[in-house]
Amino acid sequence: MPRIDPQSTFRDLAYAALKRAITAMDIYDHPEEIRLDERALSADLGVSRTPIREAVTLLEQEGFVRTLPRRGIYVVRKTKREIVEIITVMAALESMAARLVVLNAPDDDIAELRRLMDAFHDGANGQKDGGERLEEYSDANIAFHQAIIRMSGCRLLAEMTENLFIHMRAIRKVTIAQDNRAARSIVDHMAIIEALERRDAEAAARLARDHTLGLAAHVERHGDFLDPHPSTTRGSTGAPEMAGSSPAMTS
Amino acid sequence: MPRIDPQSTFRDLAYAALKRAITAMDIYDHPEEIRLDERALSADLGVSRTPIREAVTLLEQEGFVRTLPRRGIYVVRKTKREIVEIITVMAALESMAARLVVLNAPDDDIAELRRLMDAFHDGANGQKDGGERLEEYSDANIAFHQAIIRMSGCRLLAEMTENLFIHMRAIRKVTIAQDNRAARSIVDHMAIIEALERRDAEAAARLARDHTLGLAAHVERHGDFLDPHPSTTRGSTGAPEMAGSSPAMTS
DNA sequence: TGCCGCGCTCTGGTATACCAGATACCATGA
DNA sequence: TCATGGTATCTGGTATACCAGAGCGCGGCA
Numbered sequence: 061m062p063r064i065d066p067q068s069t070f071r072d073l074a075y076a077a078l079k080r081a082i083t084a085m086d087i088y089d090h091p092e093e094i095r096l097d098e099r100a101l102s103a104d105l106g107v108s109r110t111p112i113r114e115a116v117t118l119l120e121q122e123g124f125v126r127t128l129p130r131r132g133i134y135v136v137r138k139t140k141r142e143i144v145e146i147i148t149v150m151a152a153l154e155s156m157a158a159r160l161v162v163l164n165a166p167d168d169d170i171a172e173l174r175r176l177m178d179a180f181h182d183g184a185n186g187q188k189d190g191g192e193r194l195e196e197y198s199d200a201n202i203a204f205h206q207a208i209i210r211m212s213g214c215r216l217l218a219e220m221t222e223n224l225f226i227h228m229r230a231i232r233k234v235t236i237a238q239d240n241r242a243a244r245s246i247v248d249h250m251a252i253i254e255a256l257e258r259r260d261a262e263a264a265a266r267l268a269r270d271h272t273l274g275l276a277a278h279v280e281r282h283g284d285f286l287d288p289h290p291s292t293t294r295g296s297t298g299a300p301e302m303a304g305s306s307p308a309m310t311s
Numbered sequence: 312m313p314r315i316d317p318q319s320t321f322r323d324l325a326y327a328a329l330k331r332a333i334t335a336m337d338i339y340d341h342p343e344e345i346r347l348d349e350r351a352l353s354a355d356l357g358v359s360r361t362p363i364r365e366a367v368t369l370l371e372q373e374g375f376v377r378t379l380p381r382r383g384i385y386v387v388r389k390t391k392r393e394i395v396e397i398i399t400v401m402a403a404l405e406s407m408a409a410r411l412v413v414l415n416a417p418d419d420d421i422a423e424l425r426r427l428m429d430a431f432h433d434g435a436n437g438q439k440d441g442g443e444r445l446e447e448y449s450d451a452n453i454a455f456h457q458a459i460i461r462m463s464g465c466r467l468l469a470e471m472t473e474n475l476f477i478h479m480r481a482i483r484k485v486t487i488a489q490d491n492r493a494a495r496s497i498v499d500h501m502a503i504i505e506a507l508e509r510r511d512a513e514a515a516a517r518l519a520r521d522h523t524l525g526l527a528a529h530v531e532r533h534g535d536f537l538d539p540h541p542s543t544t545r546g547s548t549g550a551p552e553m554a555g556s557s558p559a560m561t562s
Numbered sequence: 563t564g565c566c567g568c569g570c571t572c573t574g575g576t577a578t579a580c581c582a583g584a585t586a587c588c589a590t591g592a
Numbered sequence: 593t594c595a596t597g598g599t600a601t602c603t604g605g606t607a608t609a610c611c612a613g614a615g616c617g618c619g620g621c622a
Contacts, residue, residue, distance in 0.1 A: 097574095113575090129614090131614070133573095146467060149467050217399075361575080380604055568620100569617095574614105578609080579606100579607085587600080590598100
């Protein structure tokens, strides 16, 4: 018997639905503030406000949303600085993941990784136009990074990068087309794979780290468009002060 | 004017109270399962169940608590494996923090760090008994690690390590007395400080990483006591299956 | 005609009532 | 005496009603 599990609370359903919606909407194209309404969501999803509220509470803690008491719930648009920090943390975690892959992953998995990249190479050569190739590469790129995390065998690493990936994906679309980053990225990935195959932990860790830090530096230089355009929102009324980050920051 | 902030919702109060309580209780001494009751908490804190539930929802997402529908809310005791993973992730983040300190922190901050360690040295030499010194060192140790995170200037790093520190602190008490780890730890810390002072990013990153990975290896070898004792809970009735970790783990 | 102030309404925060599944206990019969 | 099943009760999940602060608009007054 497959042991059915009743893990499907309305709260989790609402959480999944909202997160999917937020992930899908390209926040960084959307100029104006995106606001959520508890009662509207409640009506749309056909459940009461209670599970909606708990789902929103979770999303807020994850930093996808910010709720201002008696004002509204707003989808958060990360600032350039925050995105650079996200990528930096990502670099730290991926570096450790690469190290763990060297130490723990079987050769088969690493070989699979190379196959992943080669498959993309073969499939994407020539016959497609630039935009389509880049779109496809963006996915392959994320897949590569996620594969390394998964192969590390460290669940916590997977868990902690899960939300970071969502933000990475959102901005990857806009960064990948710039500055010939796709081509550079492939070179870096290949170098990482080679280090993994050589079972060179230090090299793999360093290459993985520097590869992602390269993206961080790129965003640092060319990501000014991420910070709020003063033009789109009228005057200074745009976003109500997004001063504090999501959690308490009590340190 | 100090800009009074109405950020004090009952939810946040309840969250803070519960987190403080969980942090305070030494989970790994407490043999039996610790269970929370929404209605009891509601009565104790003098608020309704709603904010309690939202606070519990947050704690669950952070992995401090696990709620089984219609069964109860249980304080989570991390397994050895999970703790090793926590320390591993910690190593990754601290390594990056050390790197950022080299690149960004002013000399004054780094000097402050050395003063922190020296002060402990001077204060703790000789006149105190072992237990007291270890207790004191445990705090100084955490302070050192937190200082590096803070000096990195990366808010996200501080945010992501905040909860990890709570778990680290909980088990540090039991690991620090073993195997002369305190003395070794001081040596490592000094080496890290020297690398920071030399502005040697690679060395600082590597030393910080390996220092914390050393703790991970130590727990891996000697941390079997962390996994549930079959003796304390009668038979197999102890904890209802803690199979999945807190978040969805959808990767 | 323009500015000020009162109040309506909208929104998130909180309290509470009710639902259903899980458990434990007890009565019953083999 | 012990297995069994039914029921009381306890617990988290959900729905809903109410509260108070923030915004906004309308009307009166200068």
